[in-house]
Amino acid sequence: MAERTPHPITAYALSCGLGRTTDEVFQALRDKRRGLREVPFEIPFEAITGTVPGGPLPPLPEPFRDRESRTARLTALGFRGIEADVLAAREHWGPERVAIVLGTSTGGIDRTEYAHFDWFGRGAPEPPALPADYDYPKQHPFHAFEDLVAEMAGLEGPRFVVSTACSSSAKVFSSARRLLELGLADAVLVGGVDGLCNTTVRGFNSLGVMASEPCRPFGAERPGMNVGEGAAFLLLERPGRAPARAWLRGVGETSDAYHMSSPEPEGRGALAAMEQALAEGGVRPEQIGYVNAHGTGTKYNDAAESKALHTLFGDGTPVVSTKAYTGHTLGACGAVEAIFSILALEEGWIPAGLGATPRDPEVHIAIPDDILRQDMRFVLSNAFAFGGNNASLLLERGES
Amino acid sequence: MSETHESALPVHVVGVGLWSPGFPDAPRFLAGEPDPEVKKPPCALVKSRMKRATSVLTRSAVEVTTQAIEAAGWPLDEVATVFGSQHGEIQIAVEQMQMMQEGSGVVSPARFKNSVHNTAAGLFSIAATNKRFTTAIAAGAHTFAMCLLEAWGLMLAGEAERVVVTVGEEPLPAPITHFSPHRALALSFALARDAAPERSLGLIGRPERGEGEATPVDAGFEGHTAAGGLRLLRALHGGHEGALALSPGWQLPMRAARARAATGAAE
Numbered sequence: 001m002a003e004r005t006p007h008p009i010t011a012y013a014l015s016c017g018l019g020r021t022t023d024e025v026f027q028a029l030r031d032k033r034r035g036l037r038e039v040p041f042e043i044p045f046e047a048i049t050g051t052v053p054g055g056p057l058p059p060l061p062e063p064f065r066d067r068e069s070r071t072a073r074l075t076a077l078g079f080r081g082i083e084a085d086v087l088a089a090r091e092h093w094g095p096e097r098v099a100i101v102l103g104t105s106t107g108g109i110d111r112t113e114y115a116h117f118d119w120f121g122r123g124a125p126e127p128p129a130l131p132a133d134y135d136y137p138k139q140h141p142f143h144a145f146e147d148l149v150a151e152m153a154g155l156e157g158p159r160f161v162v163s164t165a166c167s168s169s170a171k172v173f174s175s176a177r178r179l180l181e182l183g184l185a186d187a188v189l190v191g192g193v194d195g196l197c198n199t200t201v202r203g204f205n206s207l208g209v210m211a212s213e214p215c216r217p218f219g220a221e222r223p224g225m226n227v228g229e230g231a232a233f234l235l236l237e238r239p240g241r242a243p244a245r246a247w248l249r250g251v252g253e254t255s256d257a258y259h260m261s262s263p264e265p266e267g268r269g270a271l272a273a274m275e276q277a278l279a280e281g282g283v284r285p286e287q288i289g290y291v292n293a294h295g296t297g298t299k300y301n302d303a304a305e306s307k308a309l310h311t312l313f314g315d316g317t318p319v320v321s322t323k324a325y326t327g328h329t330l331g332a333c334g335a336v337e338a339i340f341s342i343l344a345l346e347e348g349w350i351p352a353g354l355g356a357t358p359r360d361p362e363v364h365i366a367i368p369d370d371i372l373r374q375d376m377r378f379v380l381s382n383a384f385a386f387g388g389n390n391a392s393l394l395l396e397r398g399e400s
Numbered sequence: 401m402s403e404t405h406e407s408a409l410p411v412h413v414v415g416v417g418l419w420s421p422g423f424p425d426a427p428r429f430l431a432g433e434p435d436p437e438v439k440k441p442p443c444a445l446v447k448s449r450m451k452r453a454t455s456v457l458t459r460s461a462v463e464v465t466t467q468a469i470e471a472a473g474w475p476l477d478e479v480a481t482v483f484g485s486q487h488g489e490i491q492i493a494v495e496q497m498q499m500m501q502e503g504s505g506v507v508s509p510a511r512f513k514n515s516v517h518n519t520a521a522g523l524f525s526i527a528a529t530n531k532r533f534t535t536a537i538a539a540g541a542h543t544f545a546m547c548l549l550e551a552w553g554l555m556l557a558g559e560a561e562r563v564v565v566t567v568g569e570e571p572l573p574a575p576i577t578h579f580s581p582h583r584a585l586a587l588s589f590a591l592a593r594d595a596a597p598e599r600s601l602g603l604i605g606r607p608e609r610g611e612g613e614a615t616p617v618d619a620g621f622e623g624h625t626a627a628g629g630l631r632l633l634r635a636l637h638g639g640h641e642g643a644l645a646l647s648p649g650w651q652l653p654m655r656a657a658r659a660r661a662a663t664g665a666a667e
Contacts, residue, residue, distance in 0.1 A: 002558075044505040105516060107538075109493060112576065116497040119575045128575035136572075136579040141486060142517065142538035160539035160546035163488070163517035171535060178553030184606075198500055199493065203512035253533050255525040257477075260450075261513035269531065386513060387522020389534065 003282040006396065007177055008244030009234050010089075012339045013081025015074060016230035016326045017050030022081045026343060032352050032371070034325050036214050036226050040196055045205055046212035049196055050228020050327025052077070057195075060148075067138050067148050069108030070195030070229070075145045078193065078231025079152060085235055085242070086153045089187040092241045099157035099185035101175045102146050103168025103192035105331035107161075110197035111139040145193055157185050163331065166294070168192055169232065170334025170383035170391035174251040176236045187237035192332035196229045200330060207261065215297030215328075216355030217321035218306060218363045225297045228327025232335035244398035246342040249283065249378070252276030256388025262300050263384060267308030270294075273390040274312055274380060281378070281394045285312050289376025290350045292337045294384045295321020296328050297355075305382065306363040318372055319365045324354035334383035338393055341379040345397040349373045409603035409655055411555060413636060415474075415590030416601070417467030417566075419460045420583065425467060429618075430637050441586070445476070446527040453510035454523065455491050457570040460586035461520035462527065465566045468588035472562075473599065476528035479590070480560035481521060484537045484547035484567040486625040487580070488517045494573045520566070533560060543567060544628045545607045545650035552606050555593050562592045567626045583620055587629040597657075602636045605653035612643035612651025628652070 015021065017035025018028035028035060036048045040056075057073035059065070064076070079086075090098050115134040122129065138144055142161040150159055158179065162171045169192020176188035194200075204210045204227055211224035236248060254276065256269035263270065278285065291313065294305055309319055322340050323329075329336050344350055353367035381393045418426040419441045422434030441460040443451060451459060461483060469476055492515045496507040516522075518536035525534055533554065539546040544567045551563040568586030572579060591604070615634060617627045624630070628646035632654065635644055639658035643651040 112494065113497055113500075116494065116575065117501060120498065120501050127578040130575060136576050141540060142488065143486070143540040147540070158546065158549060160537050160542070160550070162535055163538055164521065164534075164536050165516040165518055174559075175535075175550060175553070178550070178557050178559075182553055182556055182606075184549075184553075199496060199507075199515070202500060202505070202507050203496070203509075203515065206507045206509040206512050208509075253535075255522075255531045255534050257525045257529045257531045259526065260519070260522050272531070385518070386516045387518045387534075388525060389518055389522060 004250060004280045005181065006247040006249050007180055007236050008239055009236055009246045009248060010242040010244060011082050011085035011235040012233065012342060013078060014230060014232035014336055014339050015052055015078040016329055016336055017052060017228050018325055020052060020054055020077060029325060029351050032354065034214055034354065036327055039201060041198065043201055047201060047205065047210050048212060048226055049201065050226055050329060051196060052229060064148055066135055067144060068133065069111045069139045070197065071104065071108050071145050071193050072148050074195045074229060074231040075148055075193045078233060079149060082233045082235065086189055089235060089237060089241060090153065090155060093186035095154055095156040097157055097186040098155045099179050099188045100146055100149055100155055100159035101162060101172040101188055101190050103162045103172050103331045103334060104142055104194050105163060105165045105168060106194055106197055106200060107142040108139045108144050109199050110195060112136065113198050164389045165385035166330050166333055167383040167385035167389045167391040168331040168334060170393055171253060173248055173393055174253060177248065180236065180238060187235060189233060189235055191233035192335040193231040194229055194329055194331040196227065201227050209298045214355060215324055217295035217297040217324055218302050218356045218360055218367055220358045220360045222297050226327035228329040230326060230329035230332035230336045232332055232339055234335060234338060246345055246398040247396040249396045250277035250280030250394035252392040254390045258388050261386050263304035264388065265304055267304035269388055269390045270305055270384055271308035271311055273392040274308065277380060277392040277394040283378050283394060288317050288378050288380055289374060290344050290379045291317060291319045292341045292379065292381040293319050293321040294382040295323055297323060302360060303362055306365050310364045315364050315366050317366060318350050318368050320351050320353045320367060322351055334391060337381045341381040341395050344379055345376055345395065348375045409605045409653060410593065411552060411604050412592050412595035412600040413589055413602050413604060414592050414595045414599045415468040415471030416633060417464030417588035419463050420585040426633060446523060450523065454514045454519065455489055455570060456584055457485065457489060457568055458514065458520040458523055460584065461566050461568045462524045464586045464588035465524050465564055468564055468590040472590035474562060477530040479562045479564050480533040480554055481524060482535055482537060482547045482551045482563060482565045483521045484543040485569055486538055486540055486543045487569055487572060488538065489515050489519055491570055491573050542647045542650055543625050545646040548652065549607045551591055565589050565591060567629055569625050582624050585621065585624060585626055587626045600657050602654060602656040607646055607650055607652050609649060610643060610651040612645040614645040
């Protein structure tokens, strides 16, 4: 496979259970604090989630009030941290030359939950009496929160949403790369947003994988997973306008072709995705300083991914799942964890593998119990999804 | 036709697939003869056990993807796939909301695992043992245009030689039906950089900005997410050449094989 052209990542920002701003999130990671707390709505079972701290999310700014949803509010909150960089890129390249490709698994589905809960059991006049502030086209569909970003930033380039469940906002990197390489954009705002909602919290509970205590990826005493929420944005662009904080060096994308909700037990699809990402960058496994694992904290995911990781890296390369801190931010996790991977490259440290000790005896990978300081040039970040949809990102340290 | 223009149309359409209530495939749809017996997509590729708890959207999308690949004469596991839908698995989503308000308030695990936007992508990959690139896209009214753009990018960037683009919708359920009273329909195009002349239905270029020709769309499908696709289907069938309207502000340069034969342009 021919090596791909590296692309600079010039800016990033995120909000998640660890904090509302990028600084808050990074400080919590340094302090080894988890961002897992109360579910922000009523559910008929015990659970904790990676809920953005500080109470209700701020309402949308006035011109965008009709775009209401938890995902939209989270979008606006996370976007604040990268707004200045995006506006500078728009100024430099022109609004029609800045594209947007974002990932989500649910879009604004919580708004239809709200409308349905209000409507249900009250009879069905035609058209049904739904809440006056409910607007399906502007709030629920996948593209609604992306339109909000385009309007807030004044961007006019091509835009679409990738929704492949939990790999969504890892796959946006390859979509963005194609737009850049084929001359359709000079900069692409990528990222992922998923707000907490009944559909995902109750859905993962129905699969029997939700935990009421903090998740412990790769640990022997794992209780299951915690659903989380997050909004993460990164700016990919042509070289020249701003220094690269990191380089996108490879993206691996494969399908397990095995099962809708369980990974292929030997991790073959995951392994193929990682190998493809490495091949695109011309990088050998021993050059990887750190792997941000998908690491949901469920038995089957941990088993399959750790087999793939062991095949590629043995038990030498440090592996951590930051979902122990954030919960599983679903469609946002690819972008959230790409930012954590860039932080590791920029500052030369790997987060502590919370909850991974005692280790699952079937897991044979190197997971640091505490923060590990080391200089790194390359990291891999994995995101795997329902449908056996696998993505792996290869990132290289930038110029700063 | 100049060579420059020809090189701007670098992708062949080599197969199509279609399903909608009354229409089991593209030829029957083009003939405009609905069959009242056609009510559910057969989706014969997928075992009954796996089809359980899947939506009409997913089954129709897998059905037409299979039709398009078979029409192209390709192995099912040697293509990349791009699936698109504006509304996605909305029937299952709303059904789950009802479950949340009844009984214990928990949802069905079988329905939940089939509720993601990439359910059709996953189901097709499993049934076809296809381990290649697949994605699921949404872009409102521009969904079909953006799916074509992603497919074009995959081919022009050298990531895939063959890509199947499938778009589909199912009706919105109560209580939100009135927001978009569209019909169920799934439509698929098998695209390739290279094709034998006798296989090629026509050539397409990159989706681009512009208000292309808004040729008529079949009655009842105006405003449908797949409307641009239906326009392409009719254009390929009718020997059209020019820029077709895909969605407001996006157009597709194309030339049907019959138009190419008529003008004597080189392959």
